[in-house]
Amino acid sequence: MKWFSALLLLVLSQSALADGKLLATPGVSQIEGSAGGGIVPWAQLAGYASEDEWALSAFCSRGDVKNYRLDVCGVQANLFDRIELSYAEQDFAVPALNTNIEQDISAIKVRLYGDIVYSDWPQLSVGIQHKSLQDGTVATLVGAEHTSGNDVYVAMSKLHLGALNGYNWFWNVTGRYSDANQVGLLGFGGNHAGKQWLLEASTAVFLSREFAMGVEFREKANNLGLGESHWRDVFIAWLPNKSVSVTAAWLDLGSIAGVDKQTGWYVSITGYF
Amino acid sequence: MKCFTYTQKLVVALLVMISLSACQSAPQSLYQRVGEQAGLERLVDAFINQIGQDDVVFHYFKQTNVSHFRTGFVSHLCDVLDGPCQYDGDSMVQIHTGMNINEHDFNHVVDLLIAAMDEVGIAHPVQNQILAKLAPMRSEIIKI
Secondary structure, three states, X not given: OHHHHHHHHHHHOOOOOOOOOOOOOOOEEOOOOOEEOOOOEOOOOOOOOOOOOEEEEEEEEEEEEOOOEEEEEXXXXXXXXXXXXXXXXXXEEEHHHOEEEEEEEEEEEEEEEOOOOOOOOOEEEEEEEEEEEOOOHHHHHOOOOEOEEEEEEEEEEEEEEXXXXXXXXXXXXXXXXXXXXXXXXXXXXXXXXXXXXXXXXXXXXXXXXXXXXXXXXXXXXXXXXXXXXXXXXXXXXXXXXXXXXXXXXXXXXXXXXXXXXXXXXXXXXXXXX | OOXXXXXXXXXXXXXXXXXXXXXXXXXXXXHHHOOHHHHHHHHHHHHHHHHHOOOOOHHHHOOOOHXXXXXXXHHHHHXXXXXXXXXXXXXXXXXXXXXXXXXXXXHHHHHHHHHHHHHOOOXXXXXXXXXXXXXXXXXXXXXX
């Protein structure tokens, strides 16, 4: 998957087929493969397809915190700016245990209403992310009930032109119904809590057409009783054209599997066709 | 060196805020910020030039009388950007009916307008405020 995404990325960034959206309006790619920020899926669909076009995109991302590292690569398809299909593979390295946890995520997102720039009300989408651990040993060991699960989410987003003293302001709010532990890498469910609605939010200011700076928040449940923390990041995204985007972020993931102060860096690149 | 006290910092912050709001108390209209009539003419000329060189949307303008378009768009922008004009040309619906402009081509024209604004040196925040004024007209322009 990784070499396939990397190859597709390389090919895609050379040319653009669908370019019917305004620059930067698809957002970037989040760690579960959906169009979004870095950790939050947004209401926008991946790629530059308008309602008469389809688009493909591919991405790879790395999050590197104190005791762990996550690598993700994935592909996305946008069908007529109505349906987004995505597939991503996560590889979570735990050097202390000399092990890697791998998870596959297949997802669909449907745009129900609106356009982040033009409609009176925010763009509204719903999505499902189906997650499956390749080897559930660690998840089971820490007390997870399942090794696969489905996250359902509702997202709404809006770009306000010139709203902040002439600068474009973006926000997204997502509600996610999930029992995933650390996005599913530590399995699903546990003794302490089950499926519940969790709040996620992102906001950004466009410093220019090409650069956006923002922050994100993702509420996390503590199903396993290991003190799972809410996630936060501060990001800067560079979207120089409709073929490629690059995002860098500073992450604060709090406590992961009982090991606290997990802060570090994140980089992501997406190529669009 | 002794640092400023919290109160002193607060006073400085307040003074900065007040001086900023003083700047905003005599706001220029967008019409003034793009350089009034001459600025609008430069912008519309750059925009016409962009369209003339574009393969994607040029066909929509094939039947267009360029000087009529130029006069109309300058006057329309002057009106929309709070200048001393009253646009009395054809409505957006009248102009675009039958053209069947799709989402892609509409956004492509927005891209060309942004390129024209870059070309004549309109500042990024002013560009966004102009786009914010024009964006609500989209429903009177596309898919009719």
